[in-house]
Amino acid sequence: MSPQWDVIVVGVGAMGSAAIWQLQRRGLRVLGIERFSRGHARGSSHGGSRIFRFAYFEHSDYVPLLRRADSHWIELEQTSEQRLLHRCGVLYGGKVGSEVIAGVKHSAKTHGIAIESIAREAIESRFPAFSNCAEPIGEFLFEPNAGFVRPERAICAMIAQSERLGAVVRENTIVSGWRENGDCVEVDAGGVTECAKNLVLCPGAWTADLARSLDVPLVNSRQVIGWITPDQLRHSDAGSMPAFFIERESGAPMYGIPMVADQGSPTGIKIGFHGAGDPCHPNSVDRVVRGDELRSMEVAFARVAPGVAGAVTNSAVCMYTNTPDEHFIIDRMPGTDRVSIACGFCGHGFKFAPVIGEILADLVVHGETSLPIHFLRRNRFVGA
Numbered sequence: 001m002s003p004q005w006d007v008i009v010v011g012v013g014a015m016g017s018a019a020i021w022q023l024q025r026r027g028l029r030v031l032g033i034e035r036f037s038r039g040h041a042r043g044s045s046h047g048g049s050r051i052f053r054f055a056y057f058e059h060s061d062y063v064p065l066l067r068r069a070d071s072h073w074i075e076l077e078q079t080s081e082q083r084l085l086h087r088c089g090v091l092y093g094g095k096v097g098s099e100v101i102a103g104v105k106h107s108a109k110t111h112g113i114a115i116e117s118i119a120r121e122a123i124e125s126r127f128p129a130f131s132n133c134a135e136p137i138g139e140f141l142f143e144p145n146a147g148f149v150r151p152e153r154a155i156c157a158m159i160a161q162s163e164r165l166g167a168v169v170r171e172n173t174i175v176s177g178w179r180e181n182g183d184c185v186e187v188d189a190g191g192v193t194e195c196a197k198n199l200v201l202c203p204g205a206w207t208a209d210l211a212r213s214l215d216v217p218l219v220n221s222r223q224v225i226g227w228i229t230p231d232q233l234r235h236s237d238a239g240s241m242p243a244f245f246i247e248r249e250s251g252a253p254m255y256g257i258p259m260v261a262d263q264g265s266p267t268g269i270k271i272g273f274h275g276a277g278d279p280c281h282p283n284s285v286d287r288v289v290r291g292d293e294l295r296s297m298e299v300a301f302a303r304v305a306p307g308v309a310g311a312v313t314n315s316a317v318c319m320y321t322n323t324p325d326e327h328f329i330i331d332r333m334p335g336t337d338r339v340s341i342a343c344g345f346c347g348h349g350f351k352f353a354p355v356i357g358e359i360l361a362d363l364v365v366h367g368e369t370s371l372p373i374h375f376l377r378r379n380r381f382v383g384a
């Protein structure tokens with residue numbers, strides 16, 4: 001077979017839609033293949049909102065990538081003529097010197113990011129949602145330029161931009177396998193075999209099924225999200241309440257995102273525990289949220305943000321795909337120059353999507369990227 005496509009992208013979720021966008025704008029012939037429909041709710045990119053922040057406690061080397069992603073988000077917002085970003089700020093809380101607090105400060109100092117320290121006594125007047133917070137917070141930090149992005153809208157906008165430029169996105173089509181054959185990569189999808197010069201794999205929680213030769217162990221985890229309807233609506237929207245990431249005395253940190261007027265369904269303050277979650281496979285994950293899970297979110301939220309406490313009135317299940325060190329993998333697949341992969345986003349990848357797409361486009365077109373991804377290469381695990 002001779003290649004009909006320059007690139008096939010498998011998985012058109014967050015990273016796949018971004019890769020298609022960034023590849024198509026370079027004038028390549030691009031085919032995207034997605035097992036569900038665009039903006040669906042069965043992978044890792046649904047629920048209406050994702051926090052973005054720059055003072056990255058996980059690793060300060062992410063900051064240049066975040067700045068680049070931010071400029072792409074702004075451009076996408078302008079070209080798609082819809083609001084994708086809400087800069088309501090992010091409030092961090094934790095013990096003095098904790099991993100989160102120390103990490104935020106380190107990234108902020110290293111990269112000149114504005115953050116503000118807020119004393120416990122000042123939190124009531126500043127952010128009343130968090131007054132009387134029952135967690136043993138030694139220090140609150142506020143990052144004003146951070147906020148949240150709208151995932152389904154963003155994915156659909158990236159696909160729409162790509163289609164306008166000529167990309168083809170095939171939905172409701174499952175890729176069952178791929179192989180290199182001479183000058184092309186053959187991809188089996190929905191009963192036909194497509195042939196491309198290059199393949200980009202972005203299958204999210206299905207990565208282990210499609211990237212069997214990947215030399216990094218990945219574990220998916222089941223994540224529960226809840227939407228709180230506050231007893232009093234005062235102080236609960238993005239005009240007065242920031243997104244937040246709060247360490248707790250016992251258990252995983254709680255994150256949350258305030259309400260916005262055009263939130264759509266479900267409404268409420270979106271909350272979840274970061275890092276908790278049982279191992280799962282995406283085809284068999286339990287998508288029903290149990291009563292005890294709802295109650296534990298309500299109880300934890302009432303301790304974190306008593307000023308806007310209420311009941312969980314909606315919930316959903318999502319998935320993280322975790323690497324051993326909780327950092328992403330962006331690289332070539334082992335033993336090939338034609339197949340690239342972006343996976344293992346460990347529950348913190350969405351905010352990066354457009355820059356991940358740019359990196360994947362660089363790998364396809366130039367075989368390398370000038371963006372700093374040394375710490376995200378898969379060879380960091382070799383010999384570990």
Ligand SMILES: Cc1cc2nc3c(=O)[nH]c(=O)nc-3n(C[C@H](O)[C@H](O)[C@H](O)COP(=O)(O)OP(=O)(O)OC[C@H]3O[C@@H](n4cnc5c(N)ncnc54)[C@H](O)[C@@H]3O)c2cc1C
Nearest residue numbers: 011013014015035043044051175204206318345349350351
């Ligand atoms: C509850 C929760 C909260 C989160 N909060 C944040 C946050 O606040 N900030 C942040 O930055 N990140 C956050 N994340 C992480 C972020 O959402 C993910 O890192 C990101 O969405 C992963 O994108 P992806 O493209 O890898 O996966 P997905 O968007 O799931 O895309 C993978 C796609 O591949 C498709 N696919 C798989 N196999 C095949 C196949 N064989 N054939 C065809 N198509 C296939 C799937 O259907 C899917 O559409 C959160 C994640 C969760 C679950």
